[in-house]
Amino acid sequence: MRLKLTIQYDGTEYSGWQVQPDVPTIQGALEAAIASIEGHRAPVFAAGRTDAGVHALGQVAHVDVEKALAPAVWARALNAQLALDVRVVRAEEAPADFHARRGARGKLYEYRAWTGPVMSPFVRRYVTHAPGLYDLAAMREAAALLVGHHDFEAFTVADRDAKTTERDLRRLVVEAEGDLLTISAEADGFLRAMARTLAGTLLEIGRARMPVEAAGRALVARRRGLAGPTAPAAGLTLVRVDY
Amino acid sequence: MRLKLTIQYDGTEYSGWQVQPDVPTIQGALEAAIASIEGHRAPVFAAGRTDAGVHALGQVAHVDVEKALAPAVWARALNAQLALDVRVVRAEEAPADFHARRGARGKLYEYRAWTGPVMSPFVRRYVTHAPGLYDLAAMREAAALLVGHHDFEAFTVADRDAKTTERDLRRLVVEAEGDLLTISAEADGFLRAMARTLAGTLLEIGRARMPVEAAGRALVARRRGLAGPTAPAAGLTLVRVDY
Numbered sequence: 001m002r003l004k005l006t007i008q009y010d011g012t013e014y015s016g017w018q019v020q021p022d023v024p025t026i027q028g029a030l031e032a033a034i035a036s037i038e039g040h041r042a043p044v045f046a047a048g049r050t051d052a053g054v055h056a057l058g059q060v061a062h063v064d065v066e067k068a069l070a071p072a073v074w075a076r077a078l079n080a081q082l083a084l085d086v087r088v089v090r091a092e093e094a095p096a097d098f099h100a101r102r103g104a105r106g107k108l109y110e111y112r113a114w115t116g117p118v119m120s121p122f123v124r125r126y127v128t129h130a131p132g133l134y135d136l137a138a139m140r141e142a143a144a145l146l147v148g149h150h151d152f153e154a155f156t157v158a159d160r161d162a163k164t165t166e167r168d169l170r171r172l173v174v175e176a177e178g179d180l181l182t183i184s185a186e187a188d189g190f191l192r193a194m195a196r197t198l199a200g201t202l203l204e205i206g207r208a209r210m211p212v213e214a215a216g217r218a219l220v221a222r223r224r225g226l227a228g229p230t231a232p233a234a235g236l237t238l239v240r241v242d243y
Numbered sequence: 244m245r246l247k248l249t250i251q252y253d254g255t256e257y258s259g260w261q262v263q264p265d266v267p268t269i270q271g272a273l274e275a276a277i278a279s280i281e282g283h284r285a286p287v288f289a290a291g292r293t294d295a296g297v298h299a300l301g302q303v304a305h306v307d308v309e310k311a312l313a314p315a316v317w318a319r320a321l322n323a324q325l326a327l328d329v330r331v332v333r334a335e336e337a338p339a340d341f342h343a344r345r346g347a348r349g350k351l352y353e354y355r356a357w358t359g360p361v362m363s364p365f366v367r368r369y370v371t372h373a374p375g376l377y378d379l380a381a382m383r384e385a386a387a388l389l390v391g392h393h394d395f396e397a398f399t400v401a402d403r404d405a406k407t408t409e410r411d412l413r414r415l416v417v418e419a420e421g422d423l424l425t426i427s428a429e430a431d432g433f434l435r436a437m438a439r440t441l442a443g444t445l446l447e448i449g450r451a452r453m454p455v456e457a458a459g460r461a462l463v464a465r466r467r468g469l470a471g472p473t474a475p476a477a478g479l480t481l482v483r484v485d486y
Contacts, residue, residue: 010364055365075361085364118318121253121328122298122369 001066003074004094005030005044007059010085012125012234016052017059026050026086030061033081037074038067047100047241048107048190053233055126058089060241062100106170106242108186111199111235116179127180128235134181134206136174142205143172143183145216146198153222155198156191157230165191165222174202181206184239193230201228244309246317247337248273248287250302253328255368255477259295260302269293269329273304276324280317281310290343290484291350291433296476298369301332303484305343349413349485351429354442354478359422370423371478377424377449379417385448386415386426388459389441397461397470398441399434408434408465417445424449427482436473444471 007030015023019031027044035041046061069077075091082088113130114120120127146169153165171186183199201218204210210228218226250273258266262274270287278284289304312320318334325331356373357363363370389412396408414429426442444461447453453471461469 008361008364010367057365079361084362084367087361087364089361118251118322118330118332119327121251121330122300124253124327126365 001064001068002094002096002098003063003065003071004092004098004100005061005063005075005078005088006090007056007061008087008089009056009059010125011050011053011055013085014052016054017046017049026056026059029082029086030063030078033078034063034065036081037069037077038065045100047104048238050236050238051193051196051233054236054238055234056238058240059238060100060104060243062094062098100241103243104189104241106186106188107190107238108184108240108242109190109195110237110239111183111185111195111231112237113181113183113199113203113231113235114179115176115181120179123180125234126237128232130181130203130207130231132207134176134203135208136176136206138208138212139174139183139202139206142202142212142215143174145212146219147172150219151222152191152194152219154218154224154227155194155201157193157224159192162191167191167194169198172198172202174206196231196233196236197224197227197229199235200231203231204228244307244311245337245339245341246306246308246314247335247341247343248304248306248318248321248331249333250299250304251330251332252299252302253368254293254296254298256328257295259297260289260292269299269302272325272329273306273321276321277306277308279324280312280320281308288343290347291481293479293481294436294439294476297479297481298477299481301483302481303343303347303486305337305341343484346486347432347484349429349431350433350481351427351483351485352433352438353480353482354426354428354438354474355480356424356426356442356446356474356478357422358419358424363422366423368477369480371475373424373446373450373474375450377419377446378451379419379449381451381455382417382426382445382449385445385455385458386417388455389462390415393462394465395434395437395462396465397467398437398444400436400467400473402435405434410434410437412441415441415445417449439474439476439479440467440470440472442478443474446474447471 071091112127119129168188314334355370362372411431
């Protein structure tokens with residue numbers, strides 16, 4: 001049976017999604033939990049291979065399992081094995097051809113920054129401390145330049161796996177509530193480091209360290225050096241994957 | 244100069260407010276930070292001595308310091324010494340007779356419980372996992388029995404320091420938003436374990452493990468055994484102290 005899993009995690013203690021030797025990863029934790037139930041290891045495929053320190057509110061993954069358990073029982077059994085910072089919030093039986101990554105039609109990421117001088121102890125694991133006064137209008141103007149179907153080569157890092165650097169950025173929204181600034185990015189897919197580079201660029205523009213036009217200029221020139229820095233991983237959360 | 248400090252902390256890693264030998268405490272962390280600036284230790288007095296694992300969004304404390312620094316500079320200097328899970332959000336010069344505990348006219352505590360079957364990894368340090376279906380109307384009915392000026396002996400534990408077990412419980416409000424249930428308690432003061440015992444009692448009533456009348460019965464009988472359990476510390480936050 002192919003299982004579709006919806007997963008939440010606090011990525012603080014993990015070296016990202018993808019299995020690597022000798023470090024804790026989300027994929028590694030899930031595969032170990034599945035192995036403890038199945039008796040053998042099975043690969044788990046995620047919609048997005050989040051970087052070290054990045055969080056997920058709605059990561060989606062698939063895995064083929066043999067034990068004849070109902071999906072809800074699978075979810076409970078996996079949660080009983082996993083540490084509390086990784087939770088399977090839903091398990092469903094999926095068609096045999098369901099593929100978490102290839103089937104994804106869109107993803108929503110949220111980047112959160114704390115703009116006040118004193119960082120809140122309660123969100124420090126999930127929000128980047130970037131104190132300052134932000135010009136939201138400038139950030140929104142820059143965001144409007146980036147939305148659309150573009151070549152986002154300036155907003156990514158070299159990645160052998162990516163066949164094209166074109167993506168459809170459907171929404172890029174800047175919101176502020178008190179000291180919390182949230183940048184929501186929705187696209188058909190994200191290149192490596194793209195969500196964090198979009199956020200890093202908008203944050204620089206918001207603090208007037210880069211002009212509004214820099215965003216469009218980087219896009220057109222397709223030069224990574226013209227975009228802003230990659231914002232720190234802790235501020236990023238994969239919120240939703242759409243199929 | 245007497246400093247009034249407003250402090251936030253994630254209490255997870257601390258054995259409560261009060262200094263104890265060989266364990267990390269909030270008071271100990273603050274006194275060590277002050278000593279590193281003053282050159283000698285000075286006692287810090289809090290409005291409420293929170294228990295191990297309890298958090299604060301607006302704890303208030305006072306301390307007498309000698310170094311001639313502006314209060315805002317004190318705040319920055321203390322934050323530079325403190326771990327990121329304790330933050331001084333404001334420092335003000337206070338009258339020489341200001342006393343954080345004796346001067347407090349009221350306090351607001353919030354108790355938060357996650358009622359869904361799967362605990363959110365993001366709030367697990369600040370919210371207690373208490374899955375179940377809750378009868379909010381029953382909880383509110385019980386809360387109404389508790390509000391007012393009463394002897395709360397049934398809702399506390401033995402405490403040599405408390406001269407009286409009478410308190411004025413001004414508000415006891417139950418709210419739910421999705422899987423998050425919040426119990427807000429406002430009083431002129433709280434006895435030891437009182438906020439958590441009020442919460443524990445309402446949670447038991449909400450899950451129909453105790454009848455609504457149990458709350459009033461415990462109050463009148465002044466018998467700890469008739470109230471509900473002391474809810475786990477992690478769910479409790481001292482939100483505000485009023486002067």
